[in-house]
Amino acid sequence: MRAVVYQSVSGRAAGAIFARLKEVIGRPLTPAKVFALRPQSLVKAGLSNAKARTIRNLASWFKSNRELAAALPKLSDEEINDALSGIPGVGPWTINVFLIFNLGRLDVMPAADLGIRRGVQLIDGLRTLATPKQVIARSEVWRPYRSIASIYLWQAVRLKVESNDLDYGKADRRTDGLPSSKSGERGGKPNSRPVGDE
Numbered sequence: 001m002r003a004v005v006y007q008s009v010s011g012r013a014a015g016a017i018f019a020r021l022k023e024v025i026g027r028p029l030t031p032a033k034v035f036a037l038r039p040q041s042l043v044k045a046g047l048s049n050a051k052a053r054t055i056r057n058l059a060s061w062f063k064s065n066r067e068l069a070a071a072l073p074k075l076s077d078e079e080i081n082d083a084l085s086g087i088p089g090v091g092p093w094t095i096n097v098f099l100i101f102n103l104g105r106l107d108v109m110p111a112a113d114l115g116i117r118r119g120v121q122l123i124d125g126l127r128t129l130a131t132p133k134q135v136i137a138r139s140e141v142w143r144p145y146r147s148i149a150s151i152y153l154w155q156a157v158r159l160k161v162e163s164n165d166l167d168y169g170k171a172d173r174r175t176d177g178l179p180s181s182k183s184g185e186r187g188g189k190p191n192s193r194p195v196g197d198e
Contacts, residue, residue, distance in 0.1 A: 001034065004054050004089070005047070011158065017046035031062035034051040054089025061087050073103055100147045109146040111135040119153025125163055 005021065006014040023035050024045050035056055042052035061084075062069045072080055077099055084095050096110040110116055111132040120130035120138050130138070143148040 001029065001055055001058060001093045003094045003101070004051055006097065007051065007094060013046075020045040021047070031059040034059035035063060039184065041165055050089065054087075057088045058090060077105055077108065100150065106147050107144040109135065109139040109142075109150055111139070113150075115154045118157045122156055122161065122163060123153070123166065 001021070002018060006023070009017070021042070022029065024041055025037065025180070029139045035055075039052045039056065042055060047055065065083075068083060072083070075083070080099065080103075081092070084090050084098070085092075093110055093113060096108050096113075099105040099184060100110075112135075112173050114129075116135055117130045120135050121125070121128070124130070124138065126134075139146050139149060154156045
């Protein structure tokens with residue numbers, strides 16, 4: 001459900017909507033409780049009509065396929081994709097996010113994700129947005145930890161890191177191992193841009 005909420009919405013807005021949903025549904029979050037809610041209740045919490053339908057479809061699938069749902073953590077990524085892709089409103093992005101953040105799969109690359117494409121554009125210094133094909137080709141070097149690379153790419157975009165914030169180990173370092181003024185300062189002032197989690 002969380003992956004559906006976060007589709008095409010900023011992280012902050014999605015987090016607020018998800019928090020309201022948890023209040024409306026109550027703990028624990030179960031497919032039966034979600035499906036019992038009227039679509040209007042989901043929309044009132046901040047979901048679009050389309051997302052409300054998708055979440056109800058998802059809850060219905062989990063209710064009707066309890067054994068398969070319980071077995072999902074043991075299935076391969078491909079098998080999980082086959083099992084979930086038939087649910088109306090659930091596409092590759094939602095499944096990839098589910099694999100990364102719910103099941104902890106380490107080698108997933110959501111190549112069509114806009115943030116991932118922007119991240120690859122950033123690290124490779126591309127003039128235009130990276131295509132999904134370019135993302136897939138670039139991510140081969142990150143196997144078998146492409147999920148971790150995906151998280152770094154998302155964070156780089158979220159933190160608005162710029163290409164000159166990245167240290168490529170080029171010949172702009174001093175001989176004593178300290179960063180040169182070009183790589184560590186802007187206009188004579190230390191670069192205080194945060195890198196990492198908030």
